Amino acid sequence: MTARPLRELLRVPVGERPDLGRIDPAATPGGPADKTAGRAATAAMARPLASLQERLYAASTAGDRRRLLLVLQGMDTSGKGGTVKHVIGLFNPSGCRIQSFKAPTPEEREHPFLWRIEKALPQPGEIGIFDRSHYEDVLIARVRELAPRSRIDGRYAQINRFEESLAEDGVSVVKVFLHIGYEEQRARLLARLDNPDKHWKFSTADIDERALWPAYQEAYELALERCSSDAAPWFVVPADRKWYRNWAVSRLLLEHLEEIGPRYPPGDFDVGECRARLLAT
Amino acid sequence: MTARPLRELLRVPVGERPDLGRIDPAATPGGPADKTAGRAATAAMARPLASLQERLYAASTAGDRRRLLLVLQGMDTSGKGGTVKHVIGLFNPSGCRIQSFKAPTPEEREHPFLWRIEKALPQPGEIGIFDRSHYEDVLIARVRELAPRSRIDGRYAQINRFEESLAEDGVSVVKVFLHIGYEEQRARLLARLDNPDKHWKFSTADIDERALWPAYQEAYELALERCSSDAAPWFVVPADRKWYRNWAVSRLLLEHLEEIGPRYPPGDFDVGECRARLLAT
Numbered sequence: 001m002t003a004r005p006l007r008e009l010l011r012v013p014v015g016e017r018p019d020l021g022r023i024d025p026a027a028t029p030g031g032p033a034d035k036t037a038g039r040a041a042t043a044a045m046a047r048p049l050a051s052l053q054e055r056l057y058a059a060s061t062a063g064d065r066r067r068l069l070l071v072l073q074g075m076d077t078s079g080k081g082g083t084v085k086h087v088i089g090l091f092n093p094s095g096c097r098i099q100s101f102k103a104p105t106p107e108e109r110e111h112p113f114l115w116r117i118e119k120a121l122p123q124p125g126e127i128g129i130f131d132r133s134h135y136e137d138v139l140i141a142r143v144r145e146l147a148p149r150s151r152i153d154g155r156y157a158q159i160n161r162f163e164e165s166l167a168e169d170g171v172s173v174v175k176v177f178l179h180i181g182y183e184e185q186r187a188r189l190l191a192r193l194d195n196p197d198k199h200w201k202f203s204t205a206d207i208d209e210r211a212l213w214p215a216y217q218e219a220y221e222l223a224l225e226r227c228s229s230d231a232a233p234w235f236v237v238p239a240d241r242k243w244y245r246n247w248a249v250s251r252l253l254l255e256h257l258e259e260i261g262p263r264y265p266p267g268d269f270d271v272g273e274c275r276a277r278l279l280a281t
Numbered sequence: 282m283t284a285r286p287l288r289e290l291l292r293v294p295v296g297e298r299p300d301l302g303r304i305d306p307a308a309t310p311g312g313p314a315d316k317t318a319g320r321a322a323t324a325a326m327a328r329p330l331a332s333l334q335e336r337l338y339a340a341s342t343a344g345d346r347r348r349l350l351l352v353l354q355g356m357d358t359s360g361k362g363g364t365v366k367h368v369i370g371l372f373n374p375s376g377c378r379i380q381s382f383k384a385p386t387p388e389e390r391e392h393p394f395l396w397r398i399e400k401a402l403p404q405p406g407e408i409g410i411f412d413r414s415h416y417e418d419v420l421i422a423r424v425r426e427l428a429p430r431s432r433i434d435g436r437y438a439q440i441n442r443f444e445e446s447l448a449e450d451g452v453s454v455v456k457v458f459l460h461i462g463y464e465e466q467r468a469r470l471l472a473r474l475d476n477p478d479k480h481w482k483f484s485t486a487d488i489d490e491r492a493l494w495p496a497y498q499e500a501y502e503l504a505l506e507r508c509s510s511d512a513a514p515w516f517v518v519p520a521d522r523k524w525y526r527n528w529a530v531s532r533l534l535l536e537h538l539e540e541i542g543p544r545y546p547p548g549d550f551d552v553g554e555c556r557a558r559l560l561a562t
Contacts, residue, residue, distance in 0.1 A: 058481040084375045093374045094365045094412065100375065131375065186559055193555055199548030200339040207558050267480030277488050278470055 010235040012228035025181040026240040038243035046090040052257040060125025062265030065170035069128040074178030077188035100131040113137040156226040163232035173232035178239035291516040293509035306462040307521040319524035327371040336543040341406025343546030346451035350409040355459030358469035381412040437507040444513035454513035459520035
């Protein structure tokens with residue numbers, strides 16, 4: 001394990017275009033030596049994560065507006081759902097606000113693309129999790145030409161302004177691209193086909209999307225290049241190895257929560273007087 | 282442990298008024314022998330609970346509208362928050378919709394009391410959790426006389442109709458009253474006072490509410506009597522022992538999910554054909 005913060009190691013530098021074809025999706029940068037060590041290290045983060053979360057929530061009861069928003073993006077089968085289950089599962093569920101974004105509803109299509117996003121933001125003290133996000137509007141929208149190219153091109157700047165305003169309002173935005181390989185996706189889709197209990201997760205549309213792999217990789221590279229900002233950086237997490245993915249996302253959350261450094265607020269009452277009153281009951 | 286389902290043991294019979302003063306809040310009806318066994322038994326339910334939850338969610342993707350709603354009520358410090366943390370923490374957070382109800386906002390007060398409740402209901406396939414609920418409108422509202430008595434008296438029937446309509450729409454409503462003792466509440470409030478990290482959970486208003494203990498117990502007895510229906514029964518869970526409380530609520534959820542008996546839906550595609558298409562990519 002490296003002493004360098006993981007967020008520095010995985011961060012997409014501002015203005016730089018990552019070459020996803022050159023980032024090994026099975027790599028484990030900065031991570032534990034193997035699966036056993038990785039799982040243990042992730043489990044060991046459960047307590048500090050839950051403790052920081054409780055402080056974050058407690059601070060909000062005294063007016064602290066800070067909160068965290070984890071944005072999860074990645075190709076089909078990249079493990080967005082698994083990350084929520086295994087990483088967000090380490091937290092107290094009552095402080096988590098999870099939103100999964102599907103294809104926009106007719107009502108959502110009537111509004112600007114950030115409308116449904118704004119409605120799902122975490123409140124002060126909460127940890128918000130987006131399983132897909134406003135980035136779909138520059139990913140599938142670009143690849144599938146769901147809007148004129150000029151409109152899509154305008155969205156990157158809109159996203160940057162939006163995320164900057166979030167940061168100014170106390171939201172630590174942690175954007176994670178779960179990077180899996182083309183071969184690994186095939187294996188995972190085949191595994192779904194081979195297990196009837198997983199058929200509900202499979203759709204023939206998944207194969208159609210897979211055929212557009214190069215276009216998606218390009219759209220991701222563009223989004224990572226244009227929208228990795230100081231206010232809201234992107235992190236590329238190699239995700240072929242699930243144990244590394246879970247460890248890395250946990251670690252990124254831990255580093256960000258430690259940076260926030262929330263503190264329990266003091267009480268606004270006289271402890272001795274309250275004690276006496278209680279003991280008299 | 283008894284072979285009789287816990288739901289039968291803890292259920293408030295329809296039309297019967299429970300005498301809370303005669304139900305020992307430190308009892309462990311139907312439960313494991315002690316704390317160690319209780320914790321182990323709760324942990325052992327994590328896998329079946331998560332598995333049933335996944336099936337419930339999977340079934341909803343094929344049109345099954347069934348879902349579960351856990352309603353948690355109880356005096357201050359009775360462990361509503363702790364139950365969410367320890368019991369709901371056993372589930373996949375992405376399928377849980379947790380709503381904590383505080384004093385109604387001005388906007389909420391403009392609407393009928395069930396308005397904010399309906400907005401927070403679990404969607405098909407989800408597990409909804411209410412930390413406090415529409416019952417506050419016949420509990421604190423009754424004790425604190427927040428509305429004319431005649432209007433409050435009309436709410437029990439409104440609640441019963443509402444919950445019946447939920448049941449008809451596929452919602453399994455599990456209403457749990459966390460029953461703690463007067464002495465135990467004092468001890469828990471004192472513990473909060475004695476730990477500065479817990480001061481944010483404490484308010485002098487808690488002592489004022491405690492002074493109304495008998496009125497609250499009466500309001501609870503009335504609500505349990507009038508609103509324990511076949512469609513949506515009330516369960517009284519003795520809650521002085523946290524390990525029993527967690528075990529009992531987990532067990533109640535397990536029994537209800539087993540009764541629902543959700544199944545993975547079959548796929549609507551040709552597995553062989555999809556396999557061939559995938560292997561060609």
